Amino acid sequence: MTPSILVEGVAKRYATASGPVEALREVSLSVDPGEFCTLIGPSGCGKSTLLGMVGGLVPPDGGRVLVAGRPVSGPDPGRVASVFQDPGLFPWRTTLENVELGLELQGVPAARRRQVATDLLEPLGLRDFARKYPRELSGGMRQRVAIGRALAIDAPIVLMDEPFGALDEQTRLLMGEWLLDIWRRTRKTVLFVTHSLHEALALSTRVVVMTARPGRIKSVLGVDMPYPRAMDSAEMVALRAGLWAEIREESLRAMQ
Amino acid sequence: MRAGRIALLRLAILAAALAAWEAAARAASPLLYVPPSAVVPALGRLLTLESYPDLPASLALTVREIAVAYGLAIAAGLACGFALGLNRLLGRAFGPILAALYAVPAVVWYPSLMLFFGLDAASKIAFGFLLGFFPIALAVLAGIRQVSPQLVTVARAFGARPPTVFVKVMVPAMLFTLVGGLRTGLALTVVGVIVGEILGSKAGMGALINHAYGLFRTADYVALVLVTVALVVASDALASLVERRAGRWTES
Numbered sequence: 001m002t003p004s005i006l007v008e009g010v011a012k013r014y015a016t017a018s019g020p021v022e023a024l025r026e027v028s029l030s031v032d033p034g035e036f037c038t039l040i041g042p043s044g045c046g047k048s049t050l051l052g053m054v055g056g057l058v059p060p061d062g063g064r065v066l067v068a069g070r071p072v073s074g075p076d077p078g079r080v081a082s083v084f085q086d087p088g089l090f091p092w093r094t095t096l097e098n099v100e101l102g103l104e105l106q107g108v109p110a111a112r113r114r115q116v117a118t119d120l121l122e123p124l125g126l127r128d129f130a131r132k133y134p135r136e137l138s139g140g141m142r143q144r145v146a147i148g149r150a151l152a153i154d155a156p157i158v159l160m161d162e163p164f165g166a167l168d169e170q171t172r173l174l175m176g177e178w179l180l181d182i183w184r185r186t187r188k189t190v191l192f193v194t195h196s197l198h199e200a201l202a203l204s205t206r207v208v209v210m211t212a213r214p215g216r217i218k219s220v221l222g223v224d225m226p227y228p229r230a231m232d233s234a235e236m237v238a239l240r241a242g243l244w245a246e247i248r249e250e251s252l253r254a255m256q
Numbered sequence: 257m258r259a260g261r262i263a264l265l266r267l268a269i270l271a272a273a274l275a276a277w278e279a280a281a282r283a284a285s286p287l288l289y290v291p292p293s294a295v296v297p298a299l300g301r302l303l304t305l306e307s308y309p310d311l312p313a314s315l316a317l318t319v320r321e322i323a324v325a326y327g328l329a330i331a332a333g334l335a336c337g338f339a340l341g342l343n344r345l346l347g348r349a350f351g352p353i354l355a356a357l358y359a360v361p362a363v364v365w366y367p368s369l370m371l372f373f374g375l376d377a378a379s380k381i382a383f384g385f386l387l388g389f390f391p392i393a394l395a396v397l398a399g400i401r402q403v404s405p406q407l408v409t410v411a412r413a414f415g416a417r418p419p420t421v422f423v424k425v426m427v428p429a430m431l432f433t434l435v436g437g438l439r440t441g442l443a444l445t446v447v448g449v450i451v452g453e454i455l456g457s458k459a460g461m462g463a464l465i466n467h468a469y470g471l472f473r474t475a476d477y478v479a480l481v482l483v484t485v486a487l488v489v490a491s492d493a494l495a496s497l498v499e500r501r502a503g504r505w506t507e508s
Contacts, residue, residue: 075415
């Protein structure tokens with residue numbers, strides 16, 4: 001089976017005012033179709049950079065990235081859709097128009113894209129907000145619009161960079177449940193970035209722990225448990241403790 | 257209801273000011289202070305083309321000069337603003353110069369403009385252009401800085417190429433600032449053309465004002481000023497209408 005995402009030995013350096021910073025070193029990762037793979041690690045460990053490479057927004061300095069077996073040379077919304085921590089909704093567009101954005105950029109006729117976007121509003125829980133502007137929506141709703149915008153183009157791979165990072169904890173838990181439901185129905189390949197252990201363990205089929213800068217892959221944890229997961233089961237508590245031990249070490253290093 | 261009350265209040269203030277003006281002017285010198293009771297007949301004589309038969313031609317000339325100067329200011333302001341805003345090197349090299357030039361009282365350039373372009377319409381157009389250009393160019397620069405990089409990233413991630421990013425992200429995101437700059441630019445172009453005419457010309461509203469003032473025809477002078485004010489208010493009302501349209505569209 002061709003992996004959905006194949007990352008081979010990528011590296012990235014950024015030039016900053018205080019000299020070059022090595023964001024990623026020799027990172028390799030393979031994600032199979034239908035997986036929900038989560039990257040977790042301390043701040044600044046290059047998770048977003050890695051996601052940017054898969055999305056074609058950040059060119060790697062070394063190594064290569066393949067999506068569905070083909071090298072990535074730039075954004076390709078036909079294969080990869082992106083969701084960011086800042087939803088990045090266009091303030092002059094309504095919910096419906098924001099969800100339509102990707103289809104509009106692909107030149108899909110107006111009637112067709114309106115249909116697709118309208119059909120998406122129901123599962124997004126935004127049916128009554130079709131004509132509202134982003135400023136009239138709550139934080140959770142805005143992020144659902146951004147997720148809707150990504151789902152509308154129906155790419156087989158969805159990249160999510162801390163999509164719930166800016167939300168309060170309750171909203172965050174509910175959004176996680178909602179996303180799980182959407183993912184199980186659409187069976188897309190998801191590459192997800194989070195800081196939340198709970199989120200990682202509740203959602204993922206696989207959790208990838210990254211080291212402090214320069215980011216490398218420290219360990220990979222397969223989570224082979226049925227959904228919805230009982231987060232207080234003995235098994236889960238043990239997994240969580242193990243995961244925390246790994247991340248704690250890296251976070252401590254990142255703080256120094 | 258509220259709008260009605262505001263209009264009423266405005267009328268009351270206007271009436272009070274006119275009454276005070278009338279009383280003060282009569283008490284002092286009606287020739288120097290021109291009471292409203294003298295302005296009304298003068299305005300009548302002006303509008304019936306009795307006092308200044310060349311009023312329509314002068315008004316048309318001034319409007320034409322404003323239109324040409326504003327058109328040039330828009331073209332050069334947009335071109336210059338986008339060139340400096342989208343090209344980092346150009347922006348760093350010339351952005352500060354632009355801001356510094358804007359701070360110079362523009363009227364100091366006028367004598368040299370008259371030397372370059374003569375006493376006719378060209379020097380007025382040049383001065384109107386000079387005043388109108390800066391707010392437009394600077395509004396484009398400010399507008400470009402306002403565009404959220406996140407929206408540009410989103411558009412790119414969803415497959416937008418640079419020209420599409422420009423049309424679908426940059427222009428709408430900066431529209432409100434841009435239209436504000438265009439409005440200021442229009443107001444200043446009008447100022448430039450009329451000041452240019454007053455400082456030295458043979459035709460146009462400014463020349464008529466200068467003539468009336470020079471001959472101490474103060475009532476006619478005030479009437480001419482009122483016509484000029486009407487022209488300015490009309491142009492600004494048009495601009496504010498456009499601005500509100502843009503505001504409704506981009507409001508965030």
